[in-house]
Amino acid sequence: MKIFSKEQIYKGDKLTAKKQNITSTELMERAGTQIFNWIHQRMQGAQVPIHVFCGIGNNGGDGLVLARQLINYGYNVHTYVVNCSDKRTQDFLVNYERIKQTTKKWPIMLNCKADFPPIGPDDIIVDAVFGIGLNRPPNEWVKSLFQHFRASNAFTLAIDLPSGLYADKVPEDEDGVVWANYTLSFQSPKLVFFLPDTSKYTRQWEALDIGIDLEFLQQTDTEVELIGKNEMLPIYKPREKFSNKGTYGHGLLIGGSYGKIGAMILSGRATLASGAGLVTTFIPKCGYIPMQSVVPEAMVITDVDDEKLTAIKFEIAPTAIGIGMGMGQDEKTQTTFQKFLKSNSVPLVIDADGINLLSKHKDDLKLLKPQTVLTPHPKELERLLGKWKNDFDKLKKAKAFSKKYKCIIVIKGAHTITVFEDKLYVNSTGNPGLATGGTGDVLTGIITGLICQGYEPLTASLFGVYLHGKSADIAVEDYGYQSLTASHVVDYVAQAFLDLFAMPPAQPPAENEEENL
Structure with a gap:
């Protein structure tokens, strides 16, 4: 709308x-x-x-x-x-x-x-x-x-x-x-x-x-559009009968550090739930057993370091990459993150500590591939853009930033707003139950998974934000706002997809119509 x-x-x-x-x-x-x-x-x-x-x-x-x-x-x-x-x-x-x-x-x-x-x-x-x-x-x-x-x-x-x-x-x-x-x-x-x-x-x-x-x-x-089911249904890509796992891309997720492997588990599960054909996670050695145990569908590559990322190296050819979840901001992690940005040519979604490291080292923003997706929460956005006077000033700064670096900014909130250059896309799904740790990691995984399947980065961002919020809207009916967790959001992504095709409930006939039946 x-x-x-x-x-x-x-x-x-x-x-x-x-x-x-x-x-x-x-x-x-x-x-x-x-x-x-x-x-x-x-x-x-x-x-x-x-x-x-x-x-x-x-x-x-x-x-x-x-x-x-x-x-x-x-x-x-x-x-x-x-x-x-x-x-x-x-x-x-x-x-x-x-x-x-x-x-x-x-x-x-x-x-x-x-x-x-x-x-x-x-x-x-x-x-x-x-x-x-x-x-x-x-x-x-x-x-x-x-x-x-x-x-x-x-x-x-x-x-x-x-x-x-x-x-x-x-x-x-x-x-x-x-x-x-x-x-x-x-x-x-x-x-x-x-x-x-x-x-x-x-x-x-x-x-x-x-x-x-x-x-x-x-x-x-x-300049502004409100995104709901009517806007998302036409962009949905149905699956072909004779497709295989290679048809739907290979998502690589990079992140994690000692004590924060859960962020990568959530992202990995979400990438799979959103439809990526293959998922590989690149994590410190300490995360190998948890990842293999909790997300058996995902493949795992480990860093040489036990507790943090120090050398991002992989031989696979990913379709899309999500990076930053639980990654930490260690100096060695910053160095390998910068090297990765210099060499990367794959569509990229950056979250959490990836954004924080870019905020600390603003020159690295020049290394971003066009249409890189950034998914900051409010404090991360403030570190990236600087302080703003009010919401209109915030959106003005976000549009200028997006135009300067040719990136997509997903401003997470009660009504998540996706910014690309001069356009604002306001999401209509989601609820206060999403105000809990890990839901941002889930969103990064969903967007990465959609890009893997051939959605353009902007479309994947809009669709991902919609599905993420819709999943929470369905899950909250069973768990309530206070008890909703990020894992629940992943569990209900399937219901969010199915809801796209659900018919609205039939309306009872008006009184005069009922008399004529």
Whole structure:
């Protein structure tokens, strides 16, 4: 799913109105109607007090359309206009007149000195104060109003974007933002829904189709894409009947040190589970017996040293290499790692201590083969990029780094973001159960295994991140967040693959459809 910038959203609205021969007011009516349909489907006429707070711009106009339709269907509606400026949009004014013609209970005008209306904890707040066009912090009275929303403990539904939240930067004061339980975003979600600094402002979101021009949606390239099953299913490579283990590549995993052989075991198991035909691990001698015992499907080459890597030498011809898991940062390991980078010509995935060593010796970044995949967790990323001011600054630095070194950066997190040059790919799978040791080693193994099978490094990264998160989503149903382990994630990779082809559960027929059966 494409995630459009606010500039693209404005362009899409104008183009839609022109191509469909409708006014902006009619497009607003369509948007407000979609919000009403969403609410009506869930409430079915329940008389819970609904407080609709409207600004005086187009977001407020959407709110007025909603309030009018709720009134027409007999809901218990209280409509307010946050009237702190005289810069009203034309579409707001049109819909303000329409609601006045609908009910004798006109919207209550709230100037910036008015008392706040009482809101009960069982009420519903609809936030339609500010939209994506906000470019400055709200004033103190509006901030206090938003805090009043939060203090009420009422369910808060935001229209398009929680008010006070910018579409393209992090707000300076969290008290100046509505904390929404749910956000109904027009046509596509917003990037801020997925970033650590800003995702807290909406617990859940849903994109509503408001009929934006289909050609515009299909042909407009976006900087950001949301990756889910629909994006992954078409890239899946089915297996050929007459294939053999050589068909699906030979993965080489390099890493491990005394006390950290488990990282290599997890990576080895994951590489096999993701479909690599053959897997070989290159580890210190101390890991030979554990690896052969726990992962009998993997072949093992050992370093001359018992406890660390000192000389990476192998005679096999791997299809892809994953390196760094549990490797340590010993001086001899750094030297052999550098020699390896100088001679390597195989697609490469670098994790953990491989990234830490690159951070300590930045000149070695020049040795990376184009489209090398880096899989840092937040601290490893900070060591690589330097400190950032906020998430938008982090993404800016990551894009610049990716362009400079022609590499792919997998920024691990609640919504893992894969960065390649100017493009961002936001993953939709995964859960807090992944916040445990070893899951990163599993991810490296999955991506390495996919590259072995012929997936391009970027595609393998996106697919690997998706499968990794989906495996955890399925496993957490059996183990819960606290008890989920990296081994469980490997165990459920098979279920993640099978889920790609699972049909969605059948929906029960609507009441009127059931009567016609």
